[in-house]
Amino acid sequence: MTKRSIQLNKAIRHLKTCDDVMPQLIATAGPCTIRTDRNRFRMLVRSIIGQQLSTHAARTIRKRLDVLLQSTDYHPEKMIVSTLEDLQEIGISRQKGAYILGLTRAILDKQLQLSNIGRFKDETIITQLTQIRGIGRWTAQMFLIFSLGRLDVFPDGDLGINNSIRKHYHLVSKPDRQTMEQIARPWQPFRSIGAWYCWRSLDFQLETVRK
Numbered sequence: 001m002t003k004r005s006i007q008l009n010k011a012i013r014h015l016k017t018c019d020d021v022m023p024q025l026i027a028t029a030g031p032c033t034i035r036t037d038r039n040r041f042r043m044l045v046r047s048i049i050g051q052q053l054s055t056h057a058a059r060t061i062r063k064r065l066d067v068l069l070q071s072t073d074y075h076p077e078k079m080i081v082s083t084l085e086d087l088q089e090i091g092i093s094r095q096k097g098a099y100i101l102g103l104t105r106a107i108l109d110k111q112l113q114l115s116n117i118g119r120f121k122d123e124t125i126i127t128q129l130t131q132i133r134g135i136g137r138w139t140a141q142m143f144l145i146f147s148l149g150r151l152d153v154f155p156d157g158d159l160g161i162n163n164s165i166r167k168h169y170h171l172v173s174k175p176d177r178q179t180m181e182q183i184a185r186p187w188q189p190f191r192s193i194g195a196w197y198c199w200r201s202l203d204f205q206l207e208t209v210r211k
Contacts, residue, residue: 051139095134
């Protein structure tokens with residue numbers, strides 16, 4: 001069993017005992033299959049693409065970008081030869097295209113060094129990333145969870161988690177950030193995994209509807 005598997009098993013055991021809702025979500029969704037993308041640049045590019053888009057629309061554009069770059073393994077050296085017009089032609093807005101190319105230049109110019117960013121604490125990483133135009137706190141948190149594999153990150157501004165908490169914790173209205181943080185506090189030190197189960201609960205609902 002890998003170190004990651006041991007961590008996930010420990011996280012699930014904790015979440016099953018931390019409140020009355022998590023056991024239901026875990027039973028419905030099954031084992032945690034959260035994956036991390038070790039290509040840190042690709043993770044950030046895809047996060048920028050996905051901002052304010054549906055999962056389906058973002059996936060379609062990512063596939064077009066794969067074709068444009070002739071690879072699913074993104075690297076700044078390949079991206080920098082693209083123009084704003086190239087990115088717009090595959091459905092990336094001009095603003096997001098500028099963000100992606102700005103990120104690319106920041107990495108090539110050593111303004112942002114992704115190779116060693118994992119040695120820092122979460123908030124330090126968020127500060128470094130959010131200095132780049134187009135990368136906000138939510139995108140930085142997605143990077144922590146899905147690229148660096150950090151286990152205790154809670155994206156309190158995420159709409160999906162907000163909707164899931166409202167539904168499963170039987171709240172009358174959409175919870176504010178303080179309420180969400182209070183609910184997620186018992187999940188520590190595995191809030192990333194708790195967040196994943198909130199997302200997964202919404203996916204499972206969609207799958208059930210389609211049947």
